[in-house]
Amino acid sequence: MTNPATPEPAEAALVRRAQAGDLAAFEALTSRYEQRVFGLAMRMLRQEQDAEDVTQQTFLSVLENLDGFRGEASFATWVLRIASHAALKIIRKRKGLNTVSLEEAAEPPDNLNSIPHPEFIADWRQSPEHLVERNEVRRLLDDALTRLDAKHRVVFLLRDVEGFSIQETAAALELSEANVKVRLLRARLQLREELTRVLGDSERQLVRSPHPQE
Amino acid sequence: MKCEELLAMLNEYVDGTVDPAVCEEFEKHMAACNPCQVVVDNIRQTITLYKDGQPYAMPVTFRDRMHDTLRKRWKEKFAAK
Numbered sequence: 506m507t508n509p510a511t512p513e514p515a516e517a518a519l520v521r522r523a524q525a526g527d528l529a530a531f532e533a534l535t536s537r538y539e540q541r542v543f544g545l546a547m548r549m550l551r552q553e554q555d556a557e558d559v560t561q562q563t564f565l566s567v568l569e570n571l572d573g574f575r576g577e578a579s580f581a582t583w584v585l586r587i588a589s590h591a592a593l594k595i596i597r598k599r600k601g602l603n604t605v606s607l608e609e610a611a612e613p614p615d616n617l618n619s620i621p622h623p624e625f626i627a628d629w630r631q632s633p634e635h636l637v638e639r640n641e642v643r644r645l646l647d648d649a650l651t652r653l654d655a656k657h658r659v660v661f662l663l664r665d666v667e668g669f670s671i672q673e674t675a676a677a678l679e680l681s682e683a684n685v686k687v688r689l690l691r692a693r694l695q696l697r698e699e700l701t702r703v704l705g706d707s708e709r710q711l712v713r714s715p716h717p718q719e
Numbered sequence: 720m721k722c723e724e725l726l727a728m729l730n731e732y733v734d735g736t737v738d739p740a741v742c743e744e745f746e747k748h749m750a751a752c753n754p755c756q757v758v759v760d761n762i763r764q765t766i767t768l769y770k771d772g773q774p775y776a777m778p779v780t781f782r783d784r785m786h787d788t789l790r791k792r793w794k795e796k797f798a799a800k
Contacts, residue, residue, distance in 0.1 A: 711757055
């Protein structure tokens with residue numbers, strides 16, 4: 506992940522120390538990423554107990570597999586990848602579908618005809634900077650996120666909230682980049698639709714009309 | 720460029736990874752098509768809202784419990800080595 510705010514050398518040193526058996530270094534790494542893991546799990550699952558389970562499982566798994574971390578991805582990417590798989594596992598369990606994998610649910614990557622067209626089109630009444638402070642907006646965001654299919658939700662969260670690149674998202678979820686792009690587009694469009702229905706200025710709603718040049 | 724073609728390129732445009740020639744086409748379309756312009760604005764605002772949203776605070780009691788569990792497991796693991 507390309508995050509200029511992350512002090513990379515310090516992190517690499519912590520990882521090496523943890524790999525050599527330094528508990529304090531491992532705890533420092535855990536403290537650094539536990540809030541992000543918990544946040545991702547809450548947004549995926551919307552249930553505190555489940556999010557706690559995912560967070561603990563993630564760091565237990567980090568502990569067990571620390572030796573296998575070779576630094577190909579950033580440590581944050583590696584940890585959040587483990588967390589997203591743990592969250593998806595809980596979602597599958599909830600549905601009673603222990604055997605359905607993400608890959609089996611793959612969709613034709615180029616089928617843009619199946620992408621739903623925007624329906625409710627209107628400028629928002631307030632800027633995101635104003636909206637983000639409001640508690641009812643938090644609820645609206647969470648509700649809209651919950652209505653996304655889990656396979657779209659996880660892509661949106663990794664790419665747009667956690668700042669993964671398309672390639673990192675694809676690697677983390679073991680999907681093709683084309684598939685990630687289609688899922689991301691679906692997620693963004695569905696969230697836009699739902700948020701605009703509530704936040705859009707209905708008096709200034711726009712209607713699509715065929716363009717004369719088409 | 721038609722509205723459908725714009726929709727197909729939306730990710731790349733919003734993420735700034737679109738080819739410059741396509742970008743020009745995209746912007747030409749938006750200048751003449753207000754609904755597409757508004758959809759692009761809405762998408763950007765949607766992403767901003769989620770990215771800058773209030774974080775979830777992890778309960779402190781859970782944090783303490785988890786760190787206890789991790790310390791125990793750590794000691795088992797390294798005692799076994």
